[in-house]
Amino acid sequence: MKTTKILAISLLLSISLFANDPLPSWNEGSVKESIKEFVLAVTNKSSTDYVKPEDRIATFDNDGTLWSEQPIYFQFFFAIYQIKKMAVNHPEWKTTQPFKAVLEDDFETIKKSGMKGMVKLLTATHSGMSTEEFSKNVKEWMATAKHPRFKKAYSEMVFQPMLELLVYLHNNKFKTYIVSGGGIDFMRAWVPDVYGIPLEQIIGSRGGMKFEMKDGKGILIKQAKIDFNDDKANKPVGIHTHIGKQPIAAFGNSDGDLEMLQYTASGKGKRLMLYVHHTDEKREWAYDRKSHIGKFDKGLDYALDNNWTVVDMKKDWKVVYPFELKN
């Protein structure tokens, strides 16, 4: 993946520029301090807060926490891309909603089609094929599609400060997991390359799957039915299912992450609960309590009441995206 190289180079660049600072894209201040203090405490063998490497579990939401999520979740951009590509074999879509609206870039009508329309678009693009074919489709989209506002590949729409944080945690023997409402198979197609997190450490929403023997070969066919929606109170469930341990650090940006952070806070010993607050309209987006995507209201109150770490994107981040480093 070409974009991976770009990310790797920009990461190396930023690291070598600030050789003694593990988080060079973070401005000095209480947020950066709270992260460093936590990592130092749990990795210091003579500290009462010391945690063995196998228990250094850190969980990250993805949309809005590790990459952007505006104006719509990027997975939905993938669905739109797929519909347009698949349309050659579906002449009926020219006259059937919500497909017609997608083919005509008529976002108003897509919106109006509501949850029912959304399900139709996701079913058409996310089921009825093998897990291998689906992965190939996502990889093709990731390699060619561009974000409408920034004209960058979606793999470049990740947050440089969070990439540095991942590297910092990996270097300190943390095992990092993605715990996202996004589709597990969608993320697996690019997360290892972009975040350096392996397949088995990705937790997400899942559709049903059916095992089939085809020409003597066993394959898994993706089904239309949703099996697990990895959001809100289900995030601790997903964590228990896949990991079986409570995280000692968790990172999110919306009310959908609150239970994951509460679950993390519930364990014994030192914990880090961090929320990314989208406050930078110019470099990224600014939204919180009233947003339809990434609503951050109950979570913001809870974080303030409980002295959790809240990142003010505008104030705490020197750069947002890796491509800014090259400008």
Place this chain on the structure above:
Amino acid sequence: MKTTKILAISLLLSISLFANDPLPSWNEGSVKESIKEFVLAVTNKSSTDYVKPEDRIATFDNDGTLWSEQPIYFQFFFAIYQIKKMAVNHPEWKTTQPFKAVLEDDFETIKKSGMKGMVKLLTATHSGMSTEEFSKNVKEWMATAKHPRFKKAYSEMVFQPMLELLVYLHNNKFKTYIVSGGGIDFMRAWVPDVYGIPLEQIIGSRGGMKFEMKDGKGILIKQAKIDFNDDKANKPVGIHTHIGKQPIAAFGNSDGDLEMLQYTASGKGKRLMLYVHHTDEKREWAYDRKSHIGKFDKGLDYALDNNWTVVDMKKDWKVVYPFELKN
């Protein structure tokens, strides 16, 4: 866990007795050869069969493959143990079936209560408590209960040759997973100690879970509903959900493992599909095509037709259980 120490000592003993043999409890022959040949091929960098460590995924069924499963699945012995323990707080069980039958060791009536009775017993013992409480219960059972035939702790009813195989694979940088029809939370309470496989590499059947805040602490309450039955065609689904990769080696003992082995066989490159055939009435049990537990019929035919490795327990294993080494 005391039993772990016993296992560790017996393992060390057997290893030091046969210093150059990674599988000292396996008799020489084609089965032992096929295991060693496979491991040597995929770990040899100059071999065309070489597999990078991160792709050395091996999946093991548990009941009947790593430990015994007769006369009933051991998890069911745990349920019986729990019912008897919980009976103090349930005077109504003295007159309600199938609880009455359990309290009176009336196995005929338990059997007659069928699937409905089974579900009642499992619901009473496997739901309505937090994951932490459940784990504590399983640990207590494991530390005190004895198998009716051998009068040994269940953690000693594991197969010495398979323990050696696990160590052999770990030493060759394989990542080993349990993929069992047994309950994931039941196994997590003892698998890390007994097999050296960490929590996040245990895949099993799952009940529903509900996240709750209790006294400001987030806990997960086990629900009565079954969410995922990790058997037969669901085993490849469980593997995909948790690992996201096809195994290169898989180990089972019954028709319930066939799809897992077929899925493993479907990948490119060298693969090892191994079935344990229970042929030793004297040291363990002998059963296959007609058994109600661990039925091995379709799988046996498929294995023979496809030249998979089939362990003849009586012929291929020098010892079955670790405690035989001390006799």
